[in-house]
Amino acid sequence: MTFPIEAIVFLFLLATALAVTHLRDLFAAAMVFGVFSLLSAGLFTLMDAVDVAFTEAAVGAGISTVLILSTLALTDPREHQQPVRFAPVAVVLLVGAALVYGTLDMPYYGDPTAPIHKHVAPEYIEGAMTDFGIPNIVTNVLASYRGYDTLGETTVVLTATVGVMLLLGGLGGARHRGDAEVVEAAGDEEPTPMDRVQVARVSTTVLAPLIMLFGLYVQFHGDFGPGGGFQAGVIFASALILHGIVFGLSSLKRVVSPRFLEIGLAAGVLIYAGTGVASLFRDGTFLDYAVLDHHSAQHGRHLGILLVEAGVGITVTCAMVLIFFFFAGRRAAKSEEPGDRDRRVA
Amino acid sequence: MMFATAIVGILITMALALARALKGPTVFDRILAANMFGTKTILLIAAAGFLTGRPDWTDLALVYALVNFAGTVAVLKYVRFQDMAAGGE
Amino acid sequence: MVLFIEIASWLLLVGGAGFCIVGAIGLLRMPDLYSRTHAATITDTLGAGMVLVGLALQAGPNLTALKLLMVLAFLLYTSPVSGHALVKAAYSHGIKAELDVPIDPQQVQIPERPARDAPTDSARGKEGADDVSD
Structure with a gap:
């Protein structure tokens, strides 16, 4: 062809x-x-x-x-x-x-x-089946062969989100909880235009759980098919953000509080790094998953990749929803000014 | 061969939808064309998986079928939100 | 049986691609937003439907075929919702339909009849249903 x-x-x-x-x-x-x-x-x-x-x-x-x-x-x-x-x-x-x-x-x-x-590519491709027994080589490379890089990337996600929070939540210093309350207050004031669109509300009620289910599938099926923690986190966050768009920020705040998301954001990186530390305690090197299981190195690697991907997924989900919180909260606070929609339509 | 035929048809459709997205004239025409483009991308990805002999790529099409909805709803909220602010409700 | 599946998926894929092109031509050539929406819907229903079912037939009875049918189900669920919201938003922004001008009194009655007789004929019924929902 x-x-x-x-x-x-x-x-x-x-x-x-x-x-x-x-x-x-x-x-x-x-x-x-x-x-x-x-x-x-x-x-x-x-x-x-x-x-x-x-x-x-x-x-x-x-x-x-x-x-x-x-x-x-x-x-x-x-x-x-x-x-x-x-x-x-x-x-x-x-x-x-x-x-x-x-x-x-x-x-x-x-x-x-x-x-x-x-x-190094031939080594990775050979090792994917013999060392790991995992068909998706990309997942192997990301989570294991290049585990340090991915840990760094996850930390970058954390850092970037903290940067967004500092910029949009005001540079008012270390009072994170205060920032979160600002977002919550703005969310309460926000009129939810979608309230009047019954179709969007009903279809979101049906679709959001399905998107979440699919996110979990991508999370845990990443070893076998395309996908993994990053993608699953984004998909999972999409469902939450969809809920926030249709039912309003205050409703999303009742589902997941900003405080909870802040904790999750850090906890994901902690799970990732903690897996590495756990392998240190078992006489392995940092992020060497083979030692995590006493009986089979392959099982240990499976477990390690599962944990690491879970950490990535949690961090990415929380990061995405938090960024949405801060952007949309800002928008709600600013929404008093009438928009000039005529120019936009033309 | 049949997949190639379908892909050619989808590509022609994409070209026409792209022309509408670039022409406008209103923003709603662009949204409509972008939506249609999204559906055609789903079809293209699904058919391309078959063409290259790896039909398990349909996960990708599923992502689009599900997540595209969030994007569309966001666009329409943006449009209506401006409307609400202007209307003073 | 194999031959039957081959023929069926050929017909479905070519037919689906054909409907996509027809809808896209409509999207490009129709005079105003509402009629363009009408043209675009055929690519999401018949076009995507036939292509996805044709691909599912080629995949055989397995998980891939099921996923393709799920994609179709989600498309059939989301595309009317977004189409409805789009047209509603356009209408509330004061976008006028160019084909709305009644010139001939006889022509005014024509759009109403297929809407009432919708269930009898699937092809006209599609149009009638669209008119009602818009």
């Missing part, structure tokens, strides 16, 4: 990207950007990067749209016309040309002699 599907999807991607830069109405740009996300997930799938596509799907379909729109509600939804300055354009063109020149030396797509396939 030599039909160039990838090339066509890539052309669509290019057209969409150009359109996003061209559009002045940022709400319209956000819609077209949603198409961009769909296309890139499709492209990842076509290029066999299913786990990456899975992440793009989970994040791009729901949460990134929610966050972009929350940002738009906080700021001006229209891009201001700025005079074209030539120095930045020249820099961008130069860097772009350099990058394109750099790709000329890169190995072809799917080339088996590419350096990346020579170094």
